[in-house]
Amino acid sequence: xxxxxxxxxxxxxxxxxxxxxxxxxxxxxxxxxxxxxxxxxxxxxxxxxxxxxxxxxxxxxxxxxxxxxxxxxxxxxxxxxxxxxxxxxxxxxxxxxxxxxxxxxxxxxxxxxxxxxxxxxxxxxxxxxxxxxxxxxx
Numbered sequence: 676x677x678x679x680x681x682x683x684x685x686x687x688x689x690x691x692x693x694x695x696x697x698x699x700x701x702x703x704x705x706x707x708x709x710x711x712x713x714x715x716x717x718x719x720x721x722x723x724x725x726x727x728x729x730x731x732x733x734x735x736x737x738x739x740x741x742x743x744x745x746x747x748x749x750x751x752x753x754x755x756x757x758x759x760x761x762x763x764x765x766x767x768x769x770x771x772x773x774x775x776x777x778x779x780x781x782x783x784x785x786x787x788x789x790x791x792x793x794x795x796x797x798x799x800x801x802x803x804x805x806x807x808x809x810x811x812x813x
Contacts, residue, residue, distance in 0.1 A: 710784035
């Protein structure tokens with residue numbers, strides 16, 4: 676059964692956004708993965724709780740789209756054509772550190788939420804038990 680989303684729209688460029696905002700479900704998902712609570716996200720981005728939860732629900736309902744967006748973000752970050760050749764090694768190291776730091780932060784947030792029994796169910800994404808974890812490839 677398809678879910679009807681009231682607060683999510685697909686723009687002409689094919690990307691999904693929260694209606695009337697530049698924010699995407701992927702943006703909300705990543706902040707949530709880093710440990711922000713839905714209430715914090717609503718306050719930070721001036722969204723209703725319905726918009727935040729719907730963005731998270733959309734992300735869960737569209738794991739392939741979230742994974743694709745993550746891969747595009749990674750590819751863009753790794754594009755070093757504009758970086759002088761002598762700086763590319765340093766840039767690659769910085770990218771790798773950032774990716775490790777993001778992965779560690781999402782693991783900590785995930786562990787904290789589950790240690791608090793925050794969520795009554797544990798959804799699966801890509802055959803792996805996770806809470807919408809788009810930062811770790813299957």
